[in-house]
Amino acid sequence: MKRSSGPIGWINFSNKTEHIYVWGAGVTGLLFGYYLKKNGFNFTILEKKNRAGGLIETKDTAFGPAETAANAIFADENFLILLKELKLDYIKAKSSLKKKIFRNNKFTTFPLSFFEIIKIFFRLFRKINYHSNMSVYDFFFPLVGKRVCLEVLASALNGIYSAPIKELHFESIFGISPKSKTYFGFLREYKKFKKTNIKPYSISFSKGMQAFISRLENELKEHIILDHDKSFNQFERNIICTSAKDAASIINDNNISNLLEKIEYSSLNTTTVFSKNRIHDLQESFGVLFPYNEDSSLGILHNSAIFNNRVKDSTYSSYTFISKNDKNLDPYKYLQSEIESFPTSWKKALPIYNLERIKTISKIRATFYTNQSQLMLHGNYVHGISLRQIHNNILEVFK
Ligand SMILES: Cc1cc2nc3c(=O)[nH]c(=O)nc-3n(C[C@H](O)[C@H](O)[C@H](O)COP(=O)(O)OP(=O)(O)OC[C@H]3O[C@@H](n4cnc5c(N)ncnc54)[C@H](O)[C@@H]3O)c2cc1C
Numbered sequence: 001m002k003r004s005s006g007p008i009g010w011i012n013f014s015n016k017t018e019h020i021y022v023w024g025a026g027v028t029g030l031l032f033g034y035y036l037k038k039n040g041f042n043f044t045i046l047e048k049k050n051r052a053g054g055l056i057e058t059k060d061t062a063f064g065p066a067e068t069a070a071n072a073i074f075a076d077e078n079f080l081i082l083l084k085e086l087k088l089d090y091i092k093a094k095s096s097l098k099k100k101i102f103r104n105n106k107f108t109t110f111p112l113s114f115f116e117i118i119k120i121f122f123r124l125f126r127k128i129n130y131h132s133n134m135s136v137y138d139f140f141f142p143l144v145g146k147r148v149c150l151e152v153l154a155s156a157l158n159g160i161y162s163a164p165i166k167e168l169h170f171e172s173i174f175g176i177s178p179k180s181k182t183y184f185g186f187l188r189e190y191k192k193f194k195k196t197n198i199k200p201y202s203i204s205f206s207k208g209m210q211a212f213i214s215r216l217e218n219e220l221k222e223h224i225i226l227d228h229d230k231s232f233n234q235f236e237r238n239i240i241c242t243s244a245k246d247a248a249s250i251i252n253d254n255n256i257s258n259l260l261e262k263i264e265y266s267s268l269n270t271t272t273v274f275s276k277n278r279i280h281d282l283q284e285s286f287g288v289l290f291p292y293n294e295d296s297s298l299g300i301l302h303n304s305a306i307f308n309n310r311v312k313d314s315t316y317s318s319y320t321f322i323s324k325n326d327k328n329l330d331p332y333k334y335l336q337s338e339i340e341s342f343p344t345s346w347k348k349a350l351p352i353y354n355l356e357r358i359k360t361i362s363k364i365r366a367t368f369y370t371n372q373s374q375l376m377l378h379g380n381y382v383h384g385i386s387l388r389q390i391h392n393n394i395l396e397v398f399k
Contacts, residue, residue, distance in 0.1 A: 006393035007378035008361065009368045011237055013398075016040055020237045023250055025224055026054020027070075028379050028390050029241035030216040033223055034082075035398050045220060046228040052217045055349070058208030059272075059342055064304075064311040064318055065208035066272035066342040069349075071301060071320065073212075073387045076200040078395055083203075088215045093202035093286075093306045100281070100288040101155040102297075107281040107288045111152040120144055124184040133355055136173055137166040143183045155289040159299040161385065162266045162324065164292040167354045175384075200388065206309045237374040243348060244381045251375075255367050262360045263381050268349035272303065272320045273331045273341045274311060279319065287319075296324030300334070351381035 011020065020036060022029050025047035036043045051057075055069035072093060073079060083090055100107040112120075123143050130139070136157060137149050144153065154165040161168055171177050176193050180186040205211035217224065232238065232250050240247045248260035279300070282288060287301040303310040303318035310318045323329040331339055351357060361382060368375070376397075380386075383393050 004365065006383050006396045007239075007376050008365055008382055009376040011239065011374045011376050013039075013041075017042055018237055019043065020239060021046055021230070023232075023238065023240045024048075024054065024242040024246070024379075025052035025217070025226070026241060026379075027056055027213065027216075027387055028394075029054075029239075030213065030220060031391055031394050032239055032241055032378065033220045034216055035394055037220060037223065038085075039398055043223060045224045046230055047224060047226050048228060050226050052224060052226070053210065053213040055346065056209050056213055058210035060207070060210075061274070061340070061342055062312070063274035063316055063340050064309075065210075066318075067209055067320065068270065068344040069346070070209055070387060071303070072202040072204045072306070073209075074200050075203045076196055076388055076392070077198045079200075079388055079391055080198065082391065086215050086219065088205070088212065090203040090205055091307055091309065093204070095201070097284060097286040097302075097305055099286045101152060102288055102290045103151055107285075109285075111155075112148065116145070116148060120148075124187070125182050127181060128178060128183060128186060130178050132171060132177060134170045135166050135355070136168045136170050139170045151291045154291045155299075158292045159289040159322070161353050162268060162298055162350055163352045163354065167352065169353055169355045169358050172353045172358050202306070204307050234373045234375070239376040239378065241378050243379060244351065245348065247377055247379070256364060259360050259364045259367070260377075263357055264352045264354070265348035266350050266352055267324055268298075268322065268346045269325055269343065270320055270322050270346075271331060271341050271343040272318060273335065273339045274316045274318050275331075275335045275339045276315055276317075277335045277338060278317050279334045282319075290329075297329040298322040298324065300329070350385060353385070357381065 020041055020043040022032050022043060022045040025045050029045050030052060033043065033045045057068045059066040098109050100109055101111050103111060120143060126142050136153065140149050140153055149165060157165055157168055176190060178186045178189060180189045232252065240250055242250065244260045244263035248257035251257055282300065282302045284305065285302055286306055287299055289299045290297040299322050301320040303320055321329045321331050331341060378393065380390060384390060
């Protein structure tokens with residue numbers, strides 16, 4: 001079966017003996033490897049660097065853990081089952097924390113005014129003029145208006161997708177093409193679509209996200225080759241779990257590689273700081289999100305409020321400052337002095353979930369229908385950025 005959602009391409013999984021090569025030992029490659037092992041396949045994970053984990057790594061600093069990418073997993077029932085199978089203990093994020101957004105030069109808690117709430121209520125019965133190319137902004141503007149779109153919704157999405165709301169493709173972000181005629185109907189439809197047995201919640205591990213990577217790596221140790229020098233052979237069975245750019249150079253096939261090259265990525269800079277000073281406006285808060293703006297600030301996470309074990313000395317606080325480049329969102333502006341900082345800079349951090357991406361992915365899928373080789377592509381550019389989505393897409397393959 002050639003797939004129309006989830007990982008791109010096809011492998012004949014009814015044949016368990018022929019070898020499978022998984023390219024990349026980031027979380028996608030490791031998760032694929034885990035289910036290949038569980039289902040009795042013969043496989044090797046090839047990693048070009050000298051460590052597994054890809055974007056995800058926890059620096060074990062003298063002050064506490066500092067993450068280079070994902071800080072948490074928004075874990076659903078499937079993810080919790082996986083952690084149980086791995087016998088890996090996790091810690092839950094504190095649930096009572098307030099999420100703030102940056103508005104009028106302040107960190108504010110409830111971002112809607114009374115009049116905006118009333119207006120939204122009456123607009124719930126407006127007709128949706130849906131078309132499949134719609135951006136998130138185009139979809140929500142008739143319901144919530146310009147300000148709420150650009151300040152509130154944009155802040156929430158900018159913190160996850162690091163792209164402007166006018167560029168983000170509605171269906172790629174929400175995973176649904178609405179059938180309802182009104183916004184009221186859509187909200188009910190979306191609630192039903194999202195319904196799960198256990199409501200997802202944010203988790204991490206006492207030593208940080210590296211614990212998850214190390215556990216998978218240990219489980220798969222006989223199958224992983226670090227610093228590999230193998231060349232791609234299209235007559236073998238391959239699952240490529242790298243970024244789109246790296247997948248393009250591995251496959252080196254004009255048609256597919258040219259398309260993969262078109263997927264755009266945003267840069268990101270994350271700096272985890274430990275300080276005896278506190279950001280008072282973020283006490284008892286998850287952190288703050290910034291709307292998409294010129295100075296490219298995305299958010300500040302209050303790590304030591306979200307999870308226990310984020311500071312070795314309880315007189316310190318831990319924050320992660322996330323921005324598009326390192327010129328902005330200066331920790332000193334908020335914490336003045338006494339800062340120990342651990343920065344990470346990614347030139348190509350996250351794929352941009354715009355309309356171009358979904359069109360390109362559709363074209364790549366179509367190319368695969370005429371392609372006879374056993375090849376699969378998966379990663380955060382295909383069908384969801386988060387670890388939860390990457391994992392669920394892999395589970396679909398093994399159903
Ligand atoms: C700053 C930041 C914060 C984030 N926060 C969250 C969060 O809180 N929660 C969440 O769920 N997600 C979060 N994400 C997203 C999540 O971290 C990523 O989507 C995920 O880690 C991507 O994993 P991956 O394995 O697909 O790709 P990668 O981590 O990029 O791994 C790809 C691997 O392929 C290897 N590779 C490349 N070329 C080759 C080759 N030729 N041969 C072999 N190997 C090769 C690379 O070396 C790398 O190890 C965040 C991302 C960033 C950047």
